[in-house]
Amino acid sequence: xxxxIQNLKIGFKSRTGFHQAVKGVSLKLGTEKLGIVGESxxxxxLTARALMKLxxxxxxxxxxxxxxxxxxxxxASERQMRQIxxxxxxxxxxxxxxxxxxxxxxxxxxxxxxxxxKGGSRREALxxxxxxxxxxxxxxxxxxxxxxxxxxxxxxGQRVMIAMMLAPDPELLIADEPTSxxxxxxxxxxxxxIEELVAExxxxxxxxxxxxxxxxxFCDRVMVMYSGRVMEELKASELLSAKHPYTRGLLNCMPSxxxxxxxxxxxxxxxxxxx
Amino acid sequence: MLSSVIxxxxxxxxxxxxxxxxxxxxxxIAAVGDxxxxxxxxRARAEMGLDxxxxxxxxxxxxxxxxxxxxxxxxxxxxxxxxxxxxFPATFELATAALLLSIVIGIPLGVWAAVRQGSITDQAIxxxxxxxxxxPVFMLSMISLLIFYSALGIAPGPGRQDIIYDGMIEPVxxxxxxxxxxxxxxxxFWDALTHMAQPVIILAYFSMAYIARMTRAFxxxxxxxxxxITARAKGLTGLKVVWSHAFPTVAVQLITVIALTxxxxxxxxxxxxxxxxxxxxxQYLTTSLMxxxxxxVVGSTLLIGFIYVGLNLLADILYRLxxxxxx
Numbered sequence: 001x002x003x004x005i006q007n008l009k010i011g012f013k014s015r016t017g018f019h020q021a022v023k024g025v026s027l028k029l030g031t032e033k034l035g036i037v038g039e040s041x042x043x044x045x046l047t048a049r050a051l052m053k054l055x056x057x058x059x060x061x062x063x064x065x066x067x068x069x070x071x072x073x074x075x076a077s078e079r080q081m082r083q084i085x086x087x088x089x090x091x092x093x094x095x096x097x098x099x100x101x102x103x104x105x106x107x108x109x110x111x112x113x114x115x116x117x118k119g120g121s122r123r124e125a126l127x128x129x130x131x132x133x134x135x136x137x138x139x140x141x142x143x144x145x146x147x148x149x150x151x152x153x154x155x156x157g158q159r160v161m162i163a164m165m166l167a168p169d170p171e172l173l174i175a176d177e178p179t180s181x182x183x184x185x186x187x188x189x190x191x192x193x194i195e196e197l198v199a200e201x202x203x204x205x206x207x208x209x210x211x212x213x214x215x216x217x218f219c220d221r222v223m224v225m226y227s228g229r230v231m232e233e234l235k236a237s238e239l240l241s242a243k244h245p246y247t248r249g250l251l252n253c254m255p256s257x258x259x260x261x262x263x264x265x266x267x268x269x270x271x272x273x274x275x
Numbered sequence: 276m277l278s279s280v281i282x283x284x285x286x287x288x289x290x291x292x293x294x295x296x297x298x299x300x301x302x303x304i305a306a307v308g309d310x311x312x313x314x315x316x317x318r319a320r321a322e323m324g325l326d327x328x329x330x331x332x333x334x335x336x337x338x339x340x341x342x343x344x345x346x347x348x349x350x351x352x353x354x355x356x357x358x359x360x361x362x363f364p365a366t367f368e369l370a371t372a373a374l375l376l377s378i379v380i381g382i383p384l385g386v387w388a389a390v391r392q393g394s395i396t397d398q399a400i401x402x403x404x405x406x407x408x409x410x411p412v413f414m415l416s417m418i419s420l421l422i423f424y425s426a427l428g429i430a431p432g433p434g435r436q437d438i439i440y441d442g443m444i445e446p447v448x449x450x451x452x453x454x455x456x457x458x459x460x461x462x463x464f465w466d467a468l469t470h471m472a473q474p475v476i477i478l479a480y481f482s483m484a485y486i487a488r489m490t491r492a493f494x495x496x497x498x499x500x501x502x503x504i505t506a507r508a509k510g511l512t513g514l515k516v517v518w519s520h521a522f523p524t525v526a527v528q529l530i531t532v533i534a535l536t537x538x539x540x541x542x543x544x545x546x547x548x549x550x551x552x553x554x555x556x557x558q559y560l561t562t563s564l565m566x567x568x569x570x571x572v573v574g575s576t577l578l579i580g581f582i583y584v585g586l587n588l589l590a591d592i593l594y595r596l597x598x599x600x601x602x
Contacts, residue, residue, distance in 0.1 A: 086510030
């Protein structure tokens with residue numbers, strides 16, 4: 001089991017009190033593709049970031065189990081976490097415009113990721129970086145390696161991000177809304193790329209998204225989150241015929257070209273869901 | 276960019292020229308004394324070109340400037356350019372040493388405070404910087420002299436060097452710490468260093484406080500960036516995330532802060548120079564001003580203005596060179 005999370009709770013202290021954002025989430029993940037869907041603020045990203053211990057120090061994290069491949073993340077030191085981050089689990093963020101360092105060349109950023117975990121000389125790392133850029137289907141990797149992030153498009157930036165996170169050959173890839181900031185046509189290309197690489201390398205994938213049809217096509221299993229809780233977990237192929245009223249509500253809110261509605265329904269929230 | 280620099284410099288020249296003319300002192304009286312007979316005064320006025328209309332005087336002034344001529348100082352009886360060449364290196368030495376010290380200490384302190392935002396460390400650095408920026412420099416200077424020179428006797432008194440070394444060192448660069456090394460006189464070098472120590476540390480404390488505060492503010496912003504999460508997710512060490520990912524993005528902004536601090540040190544050392552009897556441009560400027568000797572005042576003001584514009588231009592150029600986002 002790559003990821004084992006039992007009863008995860010994440011909260012933030014503020015001046016006025018304590019806010020519980022994630023309220024007891026459990027999930028298991030092996031070498032498969034798990035999608036997490038839910039509206040903004042449902043705790044999807046927090047859950048993923050807690051697994052990598054990437055949340056600010058002031059965050060209060062509790063769990064019965066929070067383990068990556070048997071390693072207890074809650075008690076792991078920074079040094080142990082650095083052996084997981086990047087090396088064993090890659091993390092793709094939403095918008096390459098902000099998630100790539102603006103003053104370093106693309107080649108340097110990918111090479112750094114490779115060299116941190118694999119060692120070797122600067123030159124070897126740069127060669128490996130160019131090779132990786134080629135693997136994510138960038139046409140002229142030599143040129144792109146010398147460019148800065150602001151000089152490339154969003155889709156290209158996300159390919160660079162993927163190359164960077166795959167450099168140390170991780171076993172798990174966490175993708176936090178990897179296509180939300182991209183154009184629709186580019187979205188499909190990036191997802192296809194992720195799918196190919198995950199299959200090729202036999203990795204586990206945790207895909208966070210709020211695009212339900214996308215997740216149902218792309219993943220093996222889907223977890224639906226609402227307000228820091230898991231509403232239901234089901235096979236991805238069954239997502240579009242889900243029974244839970246929250247999931248049904250989300251599905252009903254999607255506009256359709258085939259059956260257009262004059263006015264999209266508003267999600268009716270049932271306090272019962274939070275019990 | 277270049278045209279705006281030229282325009283600024285021209286404006287500065289006009290302004291300093293006018294200041295020199297509208298000051299309620301008569302440079303002729305200042306030169307010949309107020310007991311001089313009428314015909315001497317008239318002759319002197321004609322010699323100084325002050326009987327001409329203002330525009331003609333200005334053209335004449337520009338022509339002089341173009342030839343590096345700032346006029347004569349009544350007080351020192353030297354050309355102002357010669358005086359400045361003699362006094363400026365002392366200020367330059369003080370300001371440069373203070374700037375380097377304040378960068379070396381201020382930037383790491385600011386980064387440290389930002390990384391530990393809200394902690395005891397951050398608070399301590401905040402108090403240290405607040406004190407540095409709000410206690411007047413002349414007060415620190417006098418307290419320092421009282422303690423280290425007068426009471427403890429471990430620091431030398433005011434001045435650039437002990438009287439025994441006076442005139443012994445051949446001026447090459449005008450920077451005493453370097454000239455003594457060129458002369459190979461280590462005792463004189465040590466003497467120069469100890470004389471510099473107090474004013475340099477006090478000036479550096481003041482500018483360090485500003486650099487540290489600005490670094491902290493920039494870094495807090497940078498550390499919130501998504502690319503910092505990316506860097507951590509890559510498995511980099513905390514030091515690498517801070518210094519090799521967050522810091523380079525603020526380095527560019529810091530250049531402007533440092534350039535302005537340097538300019539401020541070069542012209543703002545007047546008070547420190549006075550307390551420590553440091554023979555620099557600030558002292559030259561104030562002494563001349565007190566004696567209504569206008570050529571040195573205008574000349575020094577112009578020099579300081581040129582330094583400001585020059586450093587700004589340098590910061591702009593570095594900005595373009597270092598930040599790939601700026602074209």
